[in-house]
Amino acid sequence: MYAQMVKTGVDHIQSKEEMSPEERAFQERVDADIKIEPKEWMPEAYRKTLVRQISQHAHSEIIGMQPEGNWITRAPTLERKAILLAKVQDEAGHGLYLYCAAETLGVTRDELMEQLNSGKAKYSSIFNYPTLTWADIGAIGWLVDGAAIMNQVPLQRCSYGPYSRAMIRICKEESFHQRQGYDIMMKLASGTPEQKQMAQDALNRWWWPSLMMFGPSDADSVHSAQSMRWKIKINSNDELRQKFVDQTVPQAEYLGLTVPDPDLTWNAERGHYDFGKIDWDEFYQVINGNGPCNRQRLRTRVKAYEEGRWVRDAADAYAAKKAARAKAQAA
């Protein structure tokens, strides 16, 4: 999931009696699955949480362009190059829809970008890992986009109209992304011994970080409970993670690859896979800036933004001149 651990600013879940009439009417609309639209009244905490969640998601799309972009110039065939370029381009597009969705809540894209560049805003931990081989491009599509889809498909039904609509568009493209990732893995897994080894190595490195994408267990989190009440979060982190493992393990088996977890076993009683302990220390280190690529990712983003400033300024200046000329001509 691209937004991890979104805080809601609440310390407990309000009962209906504690709510103001406006809050109660709002919650009733949400309960009745009526979409909330930008101009309608909404609790401030709902608005702020959504801004946080949508912008985290948007930032993840934008930062996520880097690990994959890393292989665009080295893609092994013209077809693979075109597909990868189109995929990374889609991510820029997703970022754009999501920033637009966030803008309906009263923040500007520039403000959100400044938050990202200053290190204040978070993005998904997964993009702080490096892409070392071509197989990593396959593994990202298969695992990372696969995990993102798990989270985003339910969000198509979320309570906030613009977010829900952005998610519908995004999910269509994400499922194509996942297929292209799996297709790369299939080619590698059925290729030369070196290619197969490359695929296994990528799975080894991306498996655990992919499971971490869903965030720590939030069974007892008041923030998650509140977000679920608002229907901007649909499933718990553990639920989605389990679903992801259940879906992905047979796919790995089909590829003839081994999931790097000695504790992984099918639990017939539960009807799910049991899996090993996740290293949450690593997760918190990465989230807090100590992943292998945090500094590099942020520096690259800031560089692009700063080096592009004169271009954006020029475009604004030209547009203003043009408008002034048109006005002068009309007068």
Add this chain to the structure above:
Amino acid sequence: MAEQEALFEYLLRLGDNALILGHRLSEWCGHAPALEEDLALSNVALDLIGQTQLWLNLAGEVEGKGRDANNLAYLRDARDFRNVLLVEQPNGDFAVTMARQFYFDAWHYLLLRELMNSTDGRVAEIAAKGLKEVTYHLERSREWVVRLGDGTEESHERMQAALDDLWMFTGELFEADEVDQEMVRRGVGPDLGALREPWLGLMRATAEEATLTLPQPGWAQRGGKRGIHSEHLGYILADLQFLQRAYPNATW
């Protein structure tokens, strides 16, 4: 020069121009001045990669040695590449990228428009498809030259410097050698020299609108079409061909 050999060379030039410029543009992805430009630059790069596939597949077919677009793109060394020097020049800042693009797009547009009338139906067909895309490329790069030229003081200076720096690579676009002459004789391709005036006309009009000064005609760098490149191409190929070279005979 044998007929087929000349056609093969000619198609390599068309394909390699698209391949190398597409590669350069793809380097921008994720680093552009705004998200809209990440999208737009990638679009142009994707068009050019698509055109590469068409031209180089046809080149392989004409050559008749069983090579396809991927063989030609990934398994030739720099001396066998036939793109003009302009397209392999580094991205520089956004003004340099746009100057390179505008110089190339304007020529590419004029060339493809002529190639649509080629006596070789396969060439005409690819040109017609490409022209639709390149019409948009030219519109976009022209707009950026105007916007940056007539934007802020800084953007004006950068755009002017970019036009000046790349000017010496434009002469090669219009110089015809025996391959080009053979293509003219057979009605496959146009007289490149005849494209110069319309190209210059577009340059002058755009420079004027952009409040920029078009550089004076001067010494032209040349060699790309014969495989004598700048130092930059080797590095492009080191990236582009890495996997195919490191894992020979693997399929991807």
